Amino acid sequence: DAKTTQPNSMESNEEEPVHLPCNHSTISGTDYIHWYRQLPSQGPEYVIHGLTSNVNNRMASLAIAEDRKSSTLILHRATLRDAAVYYCILRATLDSNYQLIWGAGTKLIIKP
């Protein structure tokens, strides 16, 4: 099964950009890269996803390496409300059924 590797935790200052890395060296050609985040006492929420090209939305940007073995979630201007655990996930097929394989996540700490 394709797996992801993320740092356990990262710190950043408020109002500065944050780059959260994820390695997925065993990714296959049809696996989408998804990012979710989980705020304290809440369920995970969707942030962004992509396949090959870089993606932008109102929450973040996703930069995908050319060989797709790694990706980076970019928060352009972190706020205290962005403090959460960020999960990098591959949405893959396994025998024609969909799988969502979760990594351990990165705990993002925002310093005021």
Place this chain on the structure above:
Amino acid sequence: DAGVIQSPRHEVTEMGQEVTLRCKPISGHDYLFWYRQTMMRGLELLIYFNNNVPIDDSGMPEDRFSAKMPNASFSTLKIQPSEPRDSAVYFCASSGDSFNEKLFFGSGTQLSVL
């Protein structure tokens, strides 16, 4: 849409009792997932359904756990009998049917088995 709705939000029970967790997915979603989250093991997929049919239940810990989806708008996860090690937050999530679809999670049920 109100999103994925789970009930109850909190459940405290005694060892040996039956526990039933409930989930209403987002209307029109084809997939429904049950996850369990603990500090030690993180997020674990227990089972998922496609069009009300269980597809993969390999994550269900043991026979004490069972899940049903009698229709497209309702699913249950039952633990009978419950044990203290079942204490965790249980999440339900739903999504549409494609690689491009995102998961929507409910607020979770905090289960404490004493």
